[in-house]
Amino acid sequence: MGHPLRNQEKDVIYELSNRTLHQMYALLPEEQVNAIILGLLAKYAWRYSVEIFAFCFMSNHFHMLVRSKKLQLHLFMRDFQSQLAKKINALRNRTGTFWERRYTATKVMDDEAMVDRLRYIVCNPSESGLVSHPKLWPGLCSWDIHKSGEPMVGEVVNRKTYWAEKRKRKNKYKTEAELIEMATERYTLEMAKLPQWRDLDDETYHRKIVETCHEHAGELAKKRKRPCPGPQKVLSVKWNERPNNPKKAPRPLCHGGDCKQRQAYRENRRLLVSGYRKAVRKWRKGKTEIEFPDGTIPPGHQFCVGGSHDIRRDPPPPSN
Numbered sequence: 001m002g003h004p005l006r007n008q009e010k011d012v013i014y015e016l017s018n019r020t021l022h023q024m025y026a027l028l029p030e031e032q033v034n035a036i037i038l039g040l041l042a043k044y045a046w047r048y049s050v051e052i053f054a055f056c057f058m059s060n061h062f063h064m065l066v067r068s069k070k071l072q073l074h075l076f077m078r079d080f081q082s083q084l085a086k087k088i089n090a091l092r093n094r095t096g097t098f099w100e101r102r103y104t105a106t107k108v109m110d111d112e113a114m115v116d117r118l119r120y121i122v123c124n125p126s127e128s129g130l131v132s133h134p135k136l137w138p139g140l141c142s143w144d145i146h147k148s149g150e151p152m153v154g155e156v157v158n159r160k161t162y163w164a165e166k167r168k169r170k171n172k173y174k175t176e177a178e179l180i181e182m183a184t185e186r187y188t189l190e191m192a193k194l195p196q197w198r199d200l201d202d203e204t205y206h207r208k209i210v211e212t213c214h215e216h217a218g219e220l221a222k223k224r225k226r227p228c229p230g231p232q233k234v235l236s237v238k239w240n241e242r243p244n245n246p247k248k249a250p251r252p253l254c255h256g257g258d259c260k261q262r263q264a265y266r267e268n269r270r271l272l273v274s275g276y277r278k279a280v281r282k283w284r285k286g287k288t289e290i291e292f293p294d295g296t297i298p299p300g301h302q303f304c305v306g307g308s309h310d311i312r313r314d315p316p317p318p319s320n
Contacts, residue, residue, distance in 0.1 A: 003102060005272070005273050005276055005296065006074060006105070006296070006297065007272055007293065007295040007296045007304075008068065008071045008073050008074070008105075008295045008304055008307070009107075009295055010069050010071065010306075011067070011069065012067065012107055012108075013053065013065060013066070013067045013107075013108045013114055013194075013195075014065075014066055014067070014073065014105045014106060014107055014108065015063065015064070015065055015104075015105070015106045015108060015117050015121070015255060016062075016063070016064040016065075016066055016073075016077065016103055016104065016105050017061060017062060017063045017064070017103065017104050017106075018061060018062060018081065018099055018100075018101065018102075018103040018104065019060055019061035019062075019099070019100050019101070020060045020061065020098060020099060020100060021096075021097050021098060021099065021100045022100065022242050022246075023060045023061070023100070023242050023243055023246045024060060024239070024240055024241065024242045025059040025060050025237055025238070025239050025240070025241055025242065026059075026060065026088055026092060026094075026098065026239055026240075027057055027058065027059055027060060027061075027062070027088065027139070028059050028234075028235065028237065028239045029057070029058075029059065029137070029138045029139030029140070029234065029235065030235070032091060033088065033091070033139075034057075034138075034139060034140045035154075035155070036084065036087050036088065036091070037057055037084065037140050038140055038152055038154040038155075038189065039154035039155050039156040039187070040080055040083050040084050040087070040154070040156065041055070041080065041140075041154065041189060042152070042153070042154030042156075042187035042188065042189035043154065043156050043185070043187045043315075044076050044079050044080045044083075045076065045187075045189060046187050046188075046312060046315075046316060047076075047079070047311060047312050047313065048068065048070065048072040048073075048075050048076040048079075048311065048312075049068070049069070049070050049072070049310075049312065050066055050067070050068045050072070050073065050076045051066060051067045051068070051069075051192035052064060052065070052066050052142075052189070052191060052192060053065040053066065053067070053114075053118060053142075053191060053192050053193075053194055054117075054118045054121040054122050054142045054191070055121065055140070055141070055142050056121050056122060056124040056125065056134075056137075056139070056140075056141045056142065056143075057139050057140045057141070058124060058125065058128065058130075058139065059139070059234065059237075060242070060243075063120075063121040063124055064121070065108070065114070065117055065118055065121055067192070070307055070308035070310065071295060071303075071304040071306060071307030071308065072303070072304075072307060072308065072311070073105065074297065074304070075302070075303075075311075077103050077105075081099060081103065084098075085098030085099060092239055092240075094240075104251050106251065106252055106253075106254060106255055107254045107255070107265070108254070108255045108256060109254050109255060109256035109257030109261055109262075109265070110256045110257055110261075111194075111195070111196040112256060113255045113256020113257065114194050114195070114196070114256075115194065115196075115212065116255070116256070117255055118194065118209070118212075119212055119213055119216045121142075122134055122141060122142055122143050122146070122209070122213045123213050123216050123217050123220065124141075125137035125139070125141070126216075126217045126220045126221075126228075127220065129224065129226070129228055129229075130228055130229055130230075130234055131228050131229075131230060131231060131234070132217070132221055132224075132228045133214075133217045133221075134213060134217060135147065136230070136231055137231065138231045138234065138235060142191055143210075143213065145189070145190070145191050145206075146191065146206045146209040146210050146213070147206070147210055149202060149203060149206045151188045151189055151190040151191075152188070152189045153186055153187070153188055153189070154186070154187045154188075154189055155184050155185070155186055155187075156184070156185050156187065157180055157183050157184050157185075158183045158184075158185050159183070161182070161183040162179060162180065162182075162183035165179055165182050165183060166179055185315040186315070186316075186318065187315065187316065188316070191206075193205050253265070253266060272293050272295075272296070275292075275293045276292060276293055276296050279291065279292045279293070279298070280299065283298070283299060292305045293305065294306040295307075
């Protein structure tokens, strides 16, 4: 069975998620792993102008709430996931497949669902019963940005720059640390505001998110029947272990919306797939005047129909 057709819509927020192969704990929230994730997430969010509203990286999966007005979400995830797999594999001294499947991108239909998904993502460590509050999670989570109100700064070593500097005669006597510093690129990771709260000032917005998530964590604590293992227990497991009874849930069609909205979305989706298949049949016959549906990727192309081709390849200028 083929993969579901991917498409993107402008001004639409998606929840992205994926998990590691066999749900092994390869993303175990150690300091070095957190630094790798932060650097790559900030880098490719900058490169493809992706707005991030919330994120949480667990030991074997992740969730993100994002929007790409340039319709470059697939490029962002392609580069982020491939580079993350490459670097974590090198760190773990392993090779082979890292992700269990393609990432899922689920449309968030309305304002209420946006808040609900943001709350779920930020509180995912508590939802999983690992810690009692997201502030205790040792991994990378947007709770830290919302709580402090300050953006995070990720660092990525540009290997091309590193080797170029190392080959220069004037750098012959520089230490390894100095060469790495010369090749390090820094990217700022900020949280975008949900559309319904975009008129709030930064301090009020982050406080509202913190209060919402704190309240949700309290509700989860009341329902919990057993104590949480805590961060020390989380970090004590080995990265190549996996859960005894891994959880797998079917992918939802979308998040939020009433029955009529979901039915309309399902019908629009059916028409989109039908239109794409017709266009592909014409393409296979060698016809040139073909119109693919907006937001889809024609065969052999890199960009979405109606999407921007603009990519910021250079790092941002250093801040003073």
